[in-house]
Amino acid sequence: MAELKDLTKRSESYSQWYNDLVIKADLAEQSPVRGCMVIKPYGYAIWEKIQRTLDEMFKETGHVNAYFPMLIPKSYLSREAEHVEGFAKECAVVTHYRLKNAEDGSGVVVDPAARLEEEMIIRPTSETIIWSTYKNWIQSYRDLPIMVNQWANVMRWEMRTRLFLRTAEFLWQEGHTAHATREEAEKEAQTMLHVYNDFANNYMALPVVMGVKSANERFAGALDTYTIEGMMQDGKALQCGTSHFLGQNFAKAFNVQFVDKNNNLEYVWATSWGVSTRLMGALIMTHSDDNGLVLPPALAPIQVVIVPIYKNEEQLSKIKETIDPMIAELKKMGVTVKFDDADNKRPGFKFAEYELKGVPVRLVLGARDIENGTIEVMRRDTLEKETRSIEGITGYVKELLDEIQANLHRKALAMREENTRSVDTYEEFKTEIEKGGFILAHWDGTPETEEQIKNETKATIRCIPIGWDETPGTCMVTGKPSARRVLFARAY
């Protein structure tokens, strides 16, 4: 229980609670390299589940994986003018390719003779290197579409970092597709938005808002950026994934043309889309509580833990007789089970540990249970305990996992709805934004007004929500006409 005591309460400091939890639940830690994290085995096991699931969804929607170099020649960044403005500045620059022994024997130094003719940067994103490659892959409409995804590490030299949410190096996937027509590319960008939305809702139990970014918040080089925005428990927004319609910008920058069916030479249309280890942050912050992590069963590395209570080997072996077929049955149902009969930790310690690690269902079985034919079931989301008959327990556990998955989504959705408000005046907006949450307000559509609101309230337009109220009105700041309400929030 010692570990739990040190977990800051959310009400004391949400931010400290998050940091504590990431460390204490063994998800990740700071590395000796500034801003770079170590993803620990338990955290990585969750990331693997995210990867596997998304990878299947990408393949079902017609994509294949490939791999492109991690280094990008410096000059590539200048090719697409908007892109370089948005991205190129804060990145790791490779200037040399050799070390040598220091003359004073103190270790190794950079060999000045091994200076690169052109410096390289570690990819902050791969549009430029990939489009320089696509140039050779695409001649005719028959070479299109190209539907490629890459799982990779990327690096952005962030000054203020937080584990998972913002790190210098992070893991992600980046899809880069090439199309013959504008319509097809736009459709692809939207398809991937929906894939992300499905994943967030159905696996992460995170009811994100789908929308379009305003010009200010668009990806550097995109014509349209689609986003899924989640609301964390502190009412702040977290951008969870983006899908970009890039138009012909990168095709023009890298001169990628194709001969269409009518024998005309045209520039190729592009999309890119990505989610990263930031999703781990979203997952943690959406569901977890003061006792530790709460994981949706669909992404939990261990879905059910079974803890036996026993005084001697005889009792343990009796418990095992009951438990073994139960474990076999659960595994057959596709449930991941851990049986923890380690004898160097007391049951209370184990309970706290699995609570901290967010295992969705805990089963406890003692000698008396065996006599009575009962078992104790605890669900992590509500911490409710009940004693049930062992008869039919596996079916019950399976249903309970589904119910926990659904409940987490319900709870998060209710939280989001409670904390989403419409306001009509800028005064009201300034008051309401202090309370956190999402605010729907009218805006005149100009970058200047958006910038003013950001400077004065720290709130940004998270998105223009898709499928939400589209009634026109007047801008809360300027009184000019507004096409519809947009979603404001303070964000991570």
Place this chain on the structure above:
Amino acid sequence: MAELKDLTKRSESYSQWYNDLVIKADLAEQSPVRGCMVIKPYGYAIWEKIQRTLDEMFKETGHVNAYFPMLIPKSYLSREAEHVEGFAKECAVVTHYRLKNAEDGSGVVVDPAARLEEEMIIRPTSETIIWSTYKNWIQSYRDLPIMVNQWANVMRWEMRTRLFLRTAEFLWQEGHTAHATREEAEKEAQTMLHVYNDFANNYMALPVVMGVKSANERFAGALDTYTIEGMMQDGKALQCGTSHFLGQNFAKAFNVQFVDKNNNLEYVWATSWGVSTRLMGALIMTHSDDNGLVLPPALAPIQVVIVPIYKNEEQLSKIKETIDPMIAELKKMGVTVKFDDADNKRPGFKFAEYELKGVPVRLVLGARDIENGTIEVMRRDTLEKETRSIEGITGYVKELLDEIQANLHRKALAMREENTRSVDTYEEFKTEIEKGGFILAHWDGTPETEEQIKNETKATIRCIPIGWDETPGTCMVTGKPSARRVLFARAY
């Protein structure tokens, strides 16, 4: 067929054949970044199968995945003296963390104000960063063993590169384990050697030789390096994977100690082990022929391709009636099937393409086959064709895939055995080594003699084979006593 014509024959130039094949089978290509490759979707699909299979084998042997930073502070490399000698020199060095717009508007330049206090290198391997992390994870024997693997990209600034075989950036896995005792660490290094051996034999159909490296060929910082060595079709050896017993070298370098059961402070024992995208090169070179790639079914992204021969839609729809249940049945058996009814390519073109891409089994079905209840079956390994009854074809195909897998291994083993010879004199050795293949010869066990042989014949000791003839003799070069024959070859 145009593409096939351009594939160099192995007898003309094995090396050119390899390069042609990698390009023409769409496996990989050179990137604009010196020495770095682009792994294309078809090549990456094979790599994914390799990854998935190995990952399962690692987990079955008790390992978990994690992720460590790609950048390593320069000073870390000097901590383990042998390690730095073997590794640190040729690597990508990050010296700055920001670009800025050039004053003349010509693009971006490195911002001299953003110089790192300490330079970083892109990991060539991760022992140093991982052991600096393990220091915080290990206090007591209860924290051991640590059984961690990482899937990652690494970078070694190679001067002469070849696709998959030797590239500046490559993908790999690196296991890094920590143990309380020497025995346990030695056992782990050997366990992983056997995992690699099983994988090479059972999935790659590659009958590698397991052995121990001589001191000269050992990993920098290891006490023992275990290896699996494959023989390519040109008789050259390819090191396919290594597993290192690192002793306490890294624990001492990074001061990683633990309190053992008797309350003594001890240094931790270590192993590391890895295989890389180099396995792709081994796979290609072991089985492929002048018609293209030959893939063992266990790693083929497409195991069976079905090509319909039809003149009109009516014929095609009749063929589909027969084919659809067949495809469903094959999929149920776990077989990956592609039905290629694209009408913009002629059957002959398709045949050549799937031969080039190494699809193990091809089924062809025309209108007359439907009448006769027959189907044409072609196996890629022998190029043998036969016409069979459609009745029971799925069971036959499943067996055929197993037979192809077994046949490829048999063939590769026979090739290796034919080209493995014992010689007793250095004269004979010099003649025989010119013919290629593995040579078993006596050696006095000294680095000096090994160095002399290497300089005079370009042959190295690939390994001291495990479980092979251990009869003592006299060194072919110096006449001094030799403990046993060791395996020499020229190598990639």
